[in-house]
Amino acid sequence: MPPTPRQRAREAAVDDIKRIARRQLAEGGAGALSLREIAKEMGLVSSAVYRYVPSRDALLTALISDAYDRLGATAEAADAELERDDLAGRWTALAGALRDWARAHPTDYTLVYGPPLPGYEAPPETYAPAQRWFEILIDVLRAGSDEPDPEDPVLCAQLAAVRDRRSPGAPLGGIAAGLAAWAQLHGLVALEIHGQTDFVLGSGAELFGHCVERQVRELGLRAGR
Amino acid sequence: MPPTPRQRAREAAVDDIKRIARRQLAEGGAGALSLREIAKEMGLVSSAVYRYVPSRDALLTALISDAYDRLGATAEAADAELERDDLAGRWTALAGALRDWARAHPTDYTLVYGPPLPGYEAPPETYAPAQRWFEILIDVLRAGSDEPDPEDPVLCAQLAAVRDRRSPGAPLGGIAAGLAAWAQLHGLVALEIHGQTDFVLGSGAELFGHCVERQVRELGLRAGR
DNA sequence: TGTACATCAGTGAACGCGCGTTCACTGATGTAC
DNA sequence: TGTACATCAGTGAACGCGCGTTCACTGATGTAC
Numbered sequence: 001m002p003p004t005p006r007q008r009a010r011e012a013a014v015d016d017i018k019r020i021a022r023r024q025l026a027e028g029g030a031g032a033l034s035l036r037e038i039a040k041e042m043g044l045v046s047s048a049v050y051r052y053v054p055s056r057d058a059l060l061t062a063l064i065s066d067a068y069d070r071l072g073a074t075a076e077a078a079d080a081e082l083e084r085d086d087l088a089g090r091w092t093a094l095a096g097a098l099r100d101w102a103r104a105h106p107t108d109y110t111l112v113y114g115p116p117l118p119g120y121e122a123p124p125e126t127y128a129p130a131q132r133w134f135e136i137l138i139d140v141l142r143a144g145s146d147e148p149d150p151e152d153p154v155l156c157a158q159l160a161a162v163r164d165r166r167s168p169g170a171p172l173g174g175i176a177a178g179l180a181a182w183a184q185l186h187g188l189v190a191l192e193i194h195g196q197t198d199f200v201l202g203s204g205a206e207l208f209g210h211c212v213e214r215q216v217r218e219l220g221l222r223a224g225r
Numbered sequence: 226m227p228p229t230p231r232q233r234a235r236e237a238a239v240d241d242i243k244r245i246a247r248r249q250l251a252e253g254g255a256g257a258l259s260l261r262e263i264a265k266e267m268g269l270v271s272s273a274v275y276r277y278v279p280s281r282d283a284l285l286t287a288l289i290s291d292a293y294d295r296l297g298a299t300a301e302a303a304d305a306e307l308e309r310d311d312l313a314g315r316w317t318a319l320a321g322a323l324r325d326w327a328r329a330h331p332t333d334y335t336l337v338y339g340p341p342l343p344g345y346e347a348p349p350e351t352y353a354p355a356q357r358w359f360e361i362l363i364d365v366l367r368a369g370s371d372e373p374d375p376e377d378p379v380l381c382a383q384l385a386a387v388r389d390r391r392s393p394g395a396p397l398g399g400i401a402a403g404l405a406a407w408a409q410l411h412g413l414v415a416l417e418i419h420g421q422t423d424f425v426l427g428s429g430a431e432l433f434g435h436c437v438e439r440q441v442r443e444l445g446l447r448a449g450r
Numbered sequence: 451t452g453t454a455c456a457t458c459a460g461t462g463a464a465c466g467c468g469c470g471t472t473c474a475c476t477g478a479t480g481t482a483c
Numbered sequence: 484t485g486t487a488c489a490t491c492a493g494t495g496a497a498c499g500c501g502c503g504t505t506c507a508c509t510g511a512t513g514t515a516c
Contacts, residue, residue, distance in 0.1 A: 006512070029343040031256030036502060048460050056503065115335050115419055118254040155431035162425060179425070180409065180436045187412025194340055200387060206380035211405045231479070261469060273493050281470065
């Protein structure tokens with residue numbers, strides 16, 4: 001059954017609310033999210049938003065959950081365009097998708113990977129979508145690399161736990177190198193969207209590309225065919 | 226001339242204000258910094274804080290500037306304990322100082338490297354202290370590494386500019402590797418204090434140590450003597 | 451096709467709250483002669 | 484050493500503001516018979 005006009009209007013209103021809310025977050029941080037201001041911008045009286053959103057906190061939760069979802073979807077779309085065995089291409093695409101998405105939506109990136117919002121506890125239902133980008137990364141890593149296993153026994157135990165949960169059979173050295181690369185990608189992206197690479201280099205694109213190339217080489221990821 | 230009792234009392238009051246302010250930031254983010262609340266905690270009437278601090282924004286500026294200063298001082302202290310030619314040791318110490326300081330003062334770390342505070346523009350006088358940690362890093366890197374120069378001519382031009390400003394004569398491959406390592410350290414620290422590595426590994430210490438060891442090897446940093 | 455009723459969107463007033471900042475003031479602490 | 488004056492810390496009241504949320508309401512849109 002198709003949605004009734006009322007349902008469509010309702011969904012459109014909720015989308016409007018979220019759109020304005022995201023803009024508020026982008027412009028003024030979490031403290032700037034204001035239901036009253038949203039109502040005003042929509043030409044509604046302040047209490048009317050409560051027809052669409054139960055509370056300010058619930059709206060924030062929805063926005064965070066959406067952000068996870070969008071990053072995951074972007075990553076999956078980028079990954080799906082490539083041959084399964086083109087590991088180098090897939091890694092490069094995933095890294096690029098992360099950077100592009102973060103630059104296009106810095107606020108959402110900060111919601112997902114940045115400092116946790118004070119007084120806000122992520123509800124359990126956001127855990128699974130939170131990990132989609134990471135899942136694909138681990139999937140690509142499954143090919144392994146020829147890095148030697150780390151010596152630290154504590155680290156090896158931690159890595160073994162990650163491996164057993166996500167990627168049985170992969171060598172520990174590869175997992176370690178993958179996590180190291182993951183942290184590097186995050187560092188590059190975070191520094192760039194916070195303006196630190198601009199300050200040092202003028203543009204973050206080239207250093208990012210360079211690092212991704214090195215990662216592909218170091219992780220032993222091969223192009224398919 | 227020694228400070229008069231009044232001056233000492235004044236400085237103590239300012240320190241109290243900053244201490245409480247830092248706690249507020251840690252507990253509730255930038256939005257939670259409240260002059261009224263500070264006054265209340267000090268047993269003062271709300272207008273009395275204006276004897277010590279001209280405005281909320283000025284207090285915030287002072288806190289950020291303090292944070293840069295403290296990180297710089299911590300790094301310098303860690304670096305000073307080692308022989309000048311013990312490059313491997315100095316790099317490891319700098320990395321460890323960054324991580325320890327960030328873990329001990331996550332709010333200050335976020336002020337320095339995190340998302341810029343909305344509506345807040347860093348005043349020019351904070352630029353210089355902002356770079357102290359980075360300066361030492363570049364200083365250690367001066368020894369260079371045997372990484373080949375990057376191929377991307379745009380990146381090479383950017384790296385050359387950094388080199389000419391900070392470290393004349395260093396090979397471009399070494400600068401690139403140094404910046405890549407810098408981003409990785411930042412990524413590891415940021416992910417850890419935001420709870421992401423805990424989620425994946427349980428503890429970030431071991432992966433951090435592993436990565437720093439690899440960096441020292443890759444950057445070709447030698448122990449002195 | 452028409453009518454009775456339920457659902458829902460939106461209104462307008464009000465609640466209590468905490469905020470940054472100003473201002474005229476009191477009284478204590480310092481300084482100059 | 485004592486006195487006159489300036490500096491400074493702290494008070495208390497007030498300003499105007501925006502916020503989240505509740506509640507009883509009106510009127511339009513849908514649904515069941």
